[in-house]
Amino acid sequence: MSVFIHTTADGCAIRLKVRRTARKNIIVRSAARGLLDINVPPFVSKKSLYQWLNIHELSIKQLWQQALQISTALPAYIWFRGQTYSYTPVAVLTHVQWDAQQGFLLPLANMQLPQLALSIWLKQRAQTELLSRLQYWAQIMQLQPVAMALSQARTFWGVCRSRTGIRLNWRLIGAPAFVVDYVCIHELCHLRHANHGKAFWAMVAEYTIETANARLWLKKYGTELFALDNMR
Structure with missing residues (x-):
């Protein structure tokens, strides 16, 4: 590149x-x-x-x-685990921190590229939390993909392929737990059913009752999970 x-x-x-x-x-x-x-x-x-x-x-x-019109300013808030949080620059910090009450605390030295620092922090959390949840559901459903990884995709939340395994969009770290669980279950069901036929949706329904709510949440708020993408 x-x-x-x-x-x-x-x-x-x-x-x-x-x-x-x-x-x-x-x-x-x-x-x-x-x-x-x-x-x-x-x-x-x-x-x-x-x-x-x-x-x-x-x-x-x-x-x-x-x-040239793309903004370099941070959005008004950041999604994390289904909640929105504000952010505050702090002079004494050397790395991004998060607090449920104070929101995101950003090192003042990195405020020229705050979106980069936040993206790195969120991707690190996604690597741990999203893949752990996917592994949890793989064990519950007794369906093990050949690999589990995150993706940078802009057009899908998850993808399942027999040869490469399952990849979850890292931006799902901003979504609530029931949405993450739905995407994990959805992709794991594709290990048994390649299409979105009746058998596929019946299997999804065996493991979650949140399908409609999760799809609605992603439709309503999904684009906001990409807020940091245009500010590199």
Whole structure:
């Protein structure tokens, strides 16, 4: 992965972060303030990439202008375990801390990149708490995936594949316990039922009565769990 500058015909210097992926098409999206992510298939050469950028220069410039509008300020609150918390910079701290009454305490030295410090802290908690919950349900249901991991996905909360196992979206650390349990149960049921047929939903219902409530919560608040994503 590397960052380079693409200069347009009218002199705009656009920062692009290149990722080589297995996708068949080149995909560009806003990544951070003034920065675009560009996913490039492995067979595309640098010369071909530069030609593609020149051909799609107008669209690239529009995306870049949108990226310039991305805020670097923290959101009004942070979701953690189904509750929202405020945050306070503290001069004597060297790392992020959390308190149920005071909310998030952020080291003042890191306030130039508070979203990075918070993301790292939340991902660490997700690694411990979400995967522990997934393992708990795997034991209860006697269904063991080949692997358990977290994902950075922006389009799904969990995914189950026979070869790679189950991955949970790390942002679920912001969701309440009944939502996390539902996603774990949902993905584990896919080890037995690949589709979302009647047998699948009947099995989900054996282990949770919160399906409707969990889906409603994610529909209502799910986008807020991505609040830190656009502030890297």
